[in-house]
Amino acid sequence: MYWAPVIAILFFAYALFSKRLSHSPITGPMIFTAAGVVVGLILDAQGATPQSMSLELRGSAVQTLLEGTLVIILFSDAAVINLAAVKRDSAALR
Numbered sequence: 001m002y003w004a005p006v007i008a009i010l011f012f013a014y015a016l017f018s019k020r021l022s023h024s025p026i027t028g029p030m031i032f033t034a035a036g037v038v039v040g041l042i043l044d045a046q047g048a049t050p051q052s053m054s055l056e057l058r059g060s061a062v063q064t065l066l067e068g069t070l071v072i073i074l075f076s077d078a079a080v081i082n083l084a085a086v087k088r089d090s091a092a093l094r
Helices: 004-021 028-045 060-079 083-093
Strands: none
Touching: 004 028, 028 060
C-alpha cells in the first residue's frame, strides 16, 4: 500500500478541522500519534515484519518521515506559544 496519499489526506483533514480542535484538549500531535498507532496496527494485522516490508518503509525513507514529523510537531507547538507568558517568565528569571 502506498502511504503518501493516506498521509496527505490526514494532513488535509487535520487542516479542515484544526480550528474546531483548537477549542478542545485534543492537539495535532495527539491526532498524528493516534494515526501512527493505527498504521502500525494495520501493518501488524497484515503480518508485516521488518524483513517483509518493502525498502520504501525502511532506511532513509523512515528517517525522512520521522524528521518531517518532528518538524511539524515542533512548528505546530511553537506557532501557538504565548509570547506574553514567555516575556513574563523570562523577566522573572532575571
